[in-house]
Amino acid sequence: MRTEAQVSAGGVVVRGEGSAAEVVLVSVGPQHRWQLPKGLVEPGEPPEQTAAREVREEAGVDADLVAPIDVIEYWYVATHSRERVRYHKRVHFFLFRYRSGDVADHDHEVHEARWVPAADAPEMLAFANERRVVERGLAMGSESR
Numbered sequence: 001m002r003t004e005a006q007v008s009a010g011g012v013v014v015r016g017e018g019s020a021a022e023v024v025l026v027s028v029g030p031q032h033r034w035q036l037p038k039g040l041v042e043p044g045e046p047p048e049q050t051a052a053r054e055v056r057e058e059a060g061v062d063a064d065l066v067a068p069i070d071v072i073e074y075w076y077v078a079t080h081s082r083e084r085v086r087y088h089k090r091v092h093f094f095l096f097r098y099r100s101g102d103v104a105d106h107d108h109e110v111h112e113a114r115w116v117p118a119a120d121a122p123e124m125l126a127f128a129n130e131r132r133v134v135e136r137g138l139a140m141g142s143e144s145r
Contacts, residue, residue: 001086003087008050013063015115028109041092063097093137
């Protein structure tokens with residue numbers, strides 16, 4: 001089986017503060033699983049730019065970059081052009097502060113984009129590594145205020 005590297009970037013977008021803080025999540029895929037907005041880094045595109053673009057496309061919102069959160073990595077297998085491929089994926093996640101926009105303005109790849117109370121976001125996420133990213137991002141956000 002062929003192995004390929006993939007690099008993606010995404011964001012934890014926060015609006016509000018303290019107990020009123022919310023995080024935007026997106027529902028994708030046939031299982032309608034909840035995850036953070038993210039996507040593949042295009043050639044020549046810095047990960048920060050990719051993350052901002054994906055937040056806009058998948059979540060329908062514009063946001064200001066605050067800081068890098070973490071880079072996670074994992075392996076998965078998928079079919080590409082009728083061939084099984086093993087991918088080694090690295091995802092750069094960044095903390096963003098909401099500026100404008102409406103989650104209803106998400107792209108066609110997303111079933112739903114939703115603002116979720118920050119305290120509820122980790123338990124909704126389908127992947128443990130994204131739960132850790134959200135928790136770390138929220139802790140960073142509270143320290144930066």
